[in-house]
Amino acid sequence: MLYKSRTTPRELEVYQYLNTRIKLSEIERKHLYTLRKGFEGEVQFDRLTSSIQSECLILNDLLLQQNRSTFQIDTLIIAPYTIHLFEVKNFEGDYFYDYDRLYTKIPPQSEVTNPLIQLTRSESLLRQLLQSLGCNLPIQSLIVFINPEFTLYQTPINKPFLFHSQINRFLENINTTSGKLINHHKELAEQITAQHLIDAPFFLPPSYEYDELRKGNTCENCGLFKISVAGTKCICKECGKMELSDTLIMRNVKELTKLFPDKKIDTNTIYEWLEGAIPKRTIGRSLKKHMNCNGVRQWSHYEF
DNA sequence: GAGATATGTGCTTGTCCGAG
């Protein structure tokens, strides 16, 4: 049973928004690609774990703190007799393993960080956390290589790796394990979720200013600035995607608040953000409908 | 001349209403 779901990380969202509105540097674009790929892998794994029928609690995407050390867990499954800790990697292509190091196979062979280091650290911190919560269940930690196009040559047999071809069998194994969850498990899930930190302390976005961002409305499907507004319907001239103006307005409110959390949202801010593509009247109505209004007339601003 | 009060201007929203 899914206990805590995964949300798109703020860092990824910010980078995705920025990618359409400013020219990212080569390094930033690569970072965005890595973030997106990583997230896609995690979501893919979520789809697989969601099919587990046996009694267990699935906690996705945890950011926890123990002994002043912050650690992130991609997926945690609380089963009756075991805590499963998963670190999901969406590596693609050929790699090889050599003396506890991972390298890309294609020249120039470059070393990538061995995910085992992260896993070992997470497991240790998780164990301490569980102990502090009075839980002594054994932890089984695994690196999940979710991508079917990934090959790791020279993998030692004893490493806690779960390759794409093994995932279904592994989950089937969890599925056929009997045992019942008791209150203790639920309390544990509750306590862990309560300790989840909302904002990653190490998130450093590229610096950006409101004025340097390209304004206007982007298509939610293809991300291009090719939307023509006709009454309530907004249609992308590139991909043909149709969106109601109300949805488009609120999508842009969300984007603007993610990029500039301190910016006050009012009719004018959104009008300017959309470059006047949608009448203020319509914007005002949407804001009123979906948000809480503070103040009156030109001093109105809106909050969720 | 300084502060208080009155008036004007700009701006946005509320309401009503017709069109689609």
Next chain:
DNA sequence: CTCGGACAAGCACATATCTC
């Protein structure tokens, strides 16, 4: 039902006028 035009309302700021 939603949108947008017309009109009214009314607050803040700027400017004008008044009082001492």
